[in-house]
Amino acid sequence: MSLKIRAMTPDDIDPCFTLTQALKWPHRREDWALALQLGEGTVIEEQGKLIASAVLWRWGERAATLGLVIVDNQQQGRGLGKQLMLAQLEKLPDCNVRLHATEMGKGLYEKLGFVSCGEIRQHQTRAVTTLPDVVIPAGLAVERAYDEYFLRYQGWPWFAVVESDGRFTGLAHRAAVEHAVHEEDPSQPVRTVVSDFEQVSTDTPLESLIGNEPLRTLGALMAVDADGHLRGVVTVEQVSRALQARLA
Numbered sequence: 001m002s003l004k005i006r007a008m009t010p011d012d013i014d015p016c017f018t019l020t021q022a023l024k025w026p027h028r029r030e031d032w033a034l035a036l037q038l039g040e041g042t043v044i045e046e047q048g049k050l051i052a053s054a055v056l057w058r059w060g061e062r063a064a065t066l067g068l069v070i071v072d073n074q075q076q077g078r079g080l081g082k083q084l085m086l087a088q089l090e091k092l093p094d095c096n097v098r099l100h101a102t103e104m105g106k107g108l109y110e111k112l113g114f115v116s117c118g119e120i121r122q123h124q125t126r127a128v129t130t131l132p133d134v135v136i137p138a139g140l141a142v143e144r145a146y147d148e149y150f151l152r153y154q155g156w157p158w159f160a161v162v163e164s165d166g167r168f169t170g171l172a173h174r175a176a177v178e179h180a181v182h183e184e185d186p187s188q189p190v191r192t193v194v195s196d197f198e199q200v201s202t203d204t205p206l207e208s209l210i211g212n213e214p215l216r217t218l219g220a221l222m223a224v225d226a227d228g229h230l231r232g233v234v235t236v237e238q239v240s241r242a243l244q245a246r247l248a
Helices: 010-022 029-038 080-089 103-111 142-150 174-183 213-218 236-247
Strands: 003-007 040-046 049-058 063-071 096-099 135-137 158-162 168-173 199-201 220-224 230-235
Touching: 003 080, 010 029, 010 040, 010 049, 010 063, 029 049, 040 080, 049 080, 063 080, 080 103, 142 158, 142 174, 158 230, 168 174, 168 220
Parallel strands: 063 096, 135 158, 199 220
Antiparallel strands: 003 040, 040 049, 049 063, 158 168, 220 230
């Protein structure tokens, strides 16, 4: 039976997803779509069925990462993994290549010249948000908010403001609070001086945040649930780390 080695296309996402499901890997269809969007995939077909995959990601002109090297369990022992690796490495003749792989393929990869340099442990979670360390009660007077938060935490430009039931009201910025204390009524509740802030739902897919302009410019987004309750803060660093773990 003839094998066909070719470039991965969006039509291969579902069969690639099936491969990872068989291995009980956590990758979703959208993770495969993102991997292909950011990288270059190669697959092996036999009689129209996809039986193996590998993806590379370039980091400039001199570095690359290889991952998602998978061979269908029923096709093991045929040298398909080696063929995939050679096909990918041919594209990277002058690159420093790092490989993210499981222990199962270690023997093959060492024969190809790879040397173990570390271990990656992947921990799965439904969320990447963390609760803010400090939030200001919405009913607190701006004078107290200024004394107890902005003077206490020097250099911190803003704080999340929440109602007593946990609903997110907005952000209290240092300049706005200072102005209210010195130029307006210092007894007014801090909710009156908050500004709108970009929010995301707690079930927002990670990959949709990659191009989020407020996240890039502000460095963080407030994560709220369907009832508007503040559930955490999503930062650029968290999104980056979570995506790298999924693509490893």
